[in-house]
Amino acid sequence: MTRFNSGRRDTLRALAAAPVLTSLGASTAWAADPAPSLAGSPIKLIVPYTPGGSSDIIARAISNPLSEALGTNVIVENKVGANGNIGADFVAKSPADGHTLLLCDVRALSISPSLYKLPFDLAKNLQGVAMLAYSPHLVVVHPSVPANTLPELIALSKKKPLNFAVTAMGSTAHLTGKLLEEKTGGKWDYVPYKGGSQAINDTIAGQTDMLVNGMLATLPFVQAKRLKVIAVSKPTRVALLPNVPTIAETIPGFESGTWQGVMAPAGMPPAVLKRISDELLRIIRLPAVREMLVGQGAEVSTMNVPEMAKFIDNERKTWDALVKRTGLKIE
Structure with missing residues (x-):
């Protein structure tokens, strides 16, 4: 069962009820050059992961304002499976009329061609529309794990491999774990899940020792002291967790996130x-x-269509190199 804290529920309700604010500049631009209408058929905003994760949170926050702006219903639909590739395949094979969109971890989608035999071609069948946000990863553990810093966690794992809850095999969190192993000699036994919320819940319950996950979905459980945070994957410390070291303080130049x-x-x-x-x-x-x-540790970080195309191309090359170095295979 997906867990939401009351503050997040209140925030999302307020967003859903809020009127859309259109800038004068945008209104004037569209008045001068009328945009095509999308009114009529509803727009499906496909989230290819379980409810409660970063993509799902953002999709539900923007769905009502987008509906108002485009003059038609925007329906958030979770199509889960294969590390987001089932939902991505559905969108890739949908009509290119603007009525079916995918909101996902674009970095994770960029990794998929290196790990999966996909039923679609990322470069030919999908295109970027808009990048919206960045959320660094948090390295968190069950409160009973006797480590408070990344070096302590690495040392502990070398005595006995730690159970690492993986939000999805081949996900950015999974490859971040592999990159940590490569850089530090840490030892993890990966326990696969079908989404971030399930991985979080089992780590809270003590069924797994540790987790790497997006800050947007994980921070509330750190604040509630149900998970202990070890490090953050942004190059610089984050304002909401000023006393938490970055991974880069142990491994210079390290960065990951969604x-x-x-x-x-x-x-x-x-x-x-x-x-x-x-x-x-x-x-x-x-x-x-x-x-x-x-307020939940994410940043508005935008890219337009050509910027997204360049980002995806760079990501594919970067993570494909890691997959080849580590020999990672998805069974």
Whole structure:
């Protein structure tokens, strides 16, 4: 069962009820050059992971403002499986008319071609629409684990491998664990799950020792002292956890995290693509949305269509190199 704290529920309710704020500049631009209408059929916003994770939180925060902006219902639908690839495949094979979108961890999607035999071609069948947010990973453990720093955790794991809850095999969290092993000699036994919320719940229950997961979904459980935070994967310390060291303080240059963005079937008409991209970039910057994300450890970090294309290409090369070095295979 997905667990939400009351503060998050209240925030999402407020966002759902809030009126959409359209800037004068945007209104004037569209008045001068009317955008294509998407009214009529509802828009499916596919989240390819279980409810309660970073992508799901953001999708539900933006769905009502996006619905108001585009003049049609936006329905968030979770299509879970194969580290997000089932949902991605559904979107890749949908009509490129703007009525089916994917909100996912774009970094994780960029990794998938290196690990899976996909039923779609990421480069040919999907295209970026808008990058919305970045959330660093937190390295957390069950409170009973006798380690308070990353070096202590590494030393403990060398005595006996720790059970590492993996949100999905082949996910960014999984590959971050592999990268930590490569850089430090740490030893983990990976325990696979079908989503972040399930992995969090089992680590809270003590069924697994440790977890790497996006800060947006994990921070509330750290604040409630149900998980103990060891390190954060952003290059610099985060304001919400000023006393928590970064991984980079132990491993210089280390960075990982989730990049939440919207993808669409390739071949969408340029005017429709621009309309949706512009609205998403405007909505994610709304004060209520920004404050919700910042308050839970995420950052509004935006990219437009060409910037996303470059990002995905770079990510594919970076993580493919790690997969080849470690010999990682998904059974």
